Amino acid sequence: MTDPQAEKSPLKVWLVEWFALGNLAFLALDIYMAHSINQFTHWAEWTPVVFSLGVPIVLLPGVLARRHRTGTARFAGMSVGIASVLLGIVGMVLHLESTFFSEQTLKALIYAAPFAGPLSYTGVGLLLILNRLEPDDSPHWGTWIIFLALCGFVGNLSLSLCDHAQNGFFHPTEWISVAASAFAVSFLLIAVIRPQEIWFLKWCVAMMLLQVIVGLLGFALHLIADFTGPAANLTTNLIYGAPIFAPLLFPNLAILAAIGIWELQSSRMIETAVV
């Protein structure tokens, strides 16, 4: 149960709670499609699907009440956060095991199950833990959010590199996502190191807008690829062809980074006003 006396979460923190909940829920569909490639050969492949279907129910009351720091909502969020972190790490190890553990080559890494994929759980889990451990008025909350978005973009960079390397970057457009995530990483890295530079944060916002455009473009290109895929039906192409939801990770992470930038900018403006 949530504590009705507790103070409501600030808007940005609350948005991050919604972000975490939405991402965990959406991962059920994404992973269902990803593991369908393997036809759920191993029972463990159902674990993230069941987890993603179950945990939003656990988190929802706290999020709806906009009170997540106290009582059951805090406990539930911390538990889900820690479980997500562990699930992501175990998932990464299991993904690598498919080929890479027996043969440590670039080729094995490219064609193995996407090792960075499960780390999305770790990232979302850390967001839940961050929201419960870092005080609402913490000057570091925004920086941490940007840092986690940065980690997301590092994962995104490796995913788009490996995924498109499977095609040998057959279409030059496949480099767009690699370049976009590389610049997202470099800009957010500077933002994390120099969070006080408000003007640079504005450049970061522009960079995040670019990520949104790249993500939507990628979604469209993947959809076209699946419509024209080798299989006779779209469902098969969606499962085995270009991963339709993967490009949406760009706008998804851009939104998270934007929340962090927003927080840094508003706290910096308050500081400037006080001074």
Add this chain to the structure above:
Amino acid sequence: MQRVKFAHVFIAVFLGTAIVGAALLVNAKRPDVDTRQPSANHVKATGKCAECHRRETSAVVHQYETSRHAAKGINCLDCHKALDGQNKLEHKGFVIATHLTSKNCAKCHKTEYDQFARSRHAAPAWAAVAGSKDFTAEQIAHAEKYHKGAVLRKANALSLLEGPAAIRSGCASCHDVGRPNSDGSIGSCTDCHSRHSSSIALARQPETCGQCHMGPDHSQLEIYSESKHGVLYNAQKSQFNMHVDSQKLSTADMSVPTCSTCHMSGLEGNKMTHDTTERLSWFLFAAKSDKRPIFDRAQVEMKETCLKCHTKAPIDKFYDEAEAVVAATNIKVNEAAQIIQKLRDENLLTPKPFDEPIEFLYFDYWHYYGRTAKHGAFMGGADFVQWHGNYELLKMLTDMKHMAAELRAAKHRSNVKGQSDAEGQSND
């Protein structure tokens, strides 16, 4: 008013560019065979297929990895891609053929397929079991051009009596080397070259031919093992380079011949062929052996291979002696055939095949021992010419004469009994 610092933008742009540059450099280091493919699906197949099959059917991946195909950069999709007329299977993002045929191999090995298609390994092999019913008119015409009467024929009478289970697990296992496929091609190259190893060395091993060319009806493997060629091969095979390209094969690679050396190989500049009948001068498999239409050319071509190890005089002597065995066997088989024919003329045998013991005796006579004597003579298997051939021919001819006499005696006894019974009835 605070402005953005150039240093921050510069570092961010530099870092981003460095990451992209590093990715480009790493990608450029990938082997060409992984990336320079005709389609994105082909690129994917270079690694994705093995990613699953290493867990599910690991042996095929390892076989492929040691193959010449892998060394040349041929990937799974190159062979498994469904062609016109083949049943398609959607398989984890790839569209592949449910069953590979010689048509898939012929995409790159057309000359070899065309040679094979006019050989007796092609349509005549399947027609020997199933007759002509499975072939198109075009396929029949093509095969009949080279092997008259070998495809336009009825199904094998013996296999029909033995039933479909025997045909499926027995006859077809070997004779499907010439089975017509749904895509219009004939046969399968993997019978000799295996599937994922796609091995030249395997096709050069006598045991590969011996999978079918063995046993009492065509005991070539046994004869070869007894012959000087076979003994030397078994003693020295570890020193041979069996993998060498067929256009470059020399006696330095294989100083002792196997089946393929004599019948197919382009040894030291000789013309290589996948028409295994091209160097055969006699119809040794037939009850009565005649010269093949290509007798002269075939014998010249076979002797060209013999000349790599032997001088002309012993080769000619060898041929003369072998042809003498053929001529002698023809006389013996003819005598046995006349015994059967006379019994038929006298109505002592039914017109139905394989329903009387003497018919089996005659079939064994030419099909087992006649063939064995002739093959033994042409392959240097003395024991097969004598004890597994001519001795059996002599013994069985004697048996057949006795059986024929018994049949006549039995008929005579039956006629006498019939007459006396008729006289007895008229007296009553």
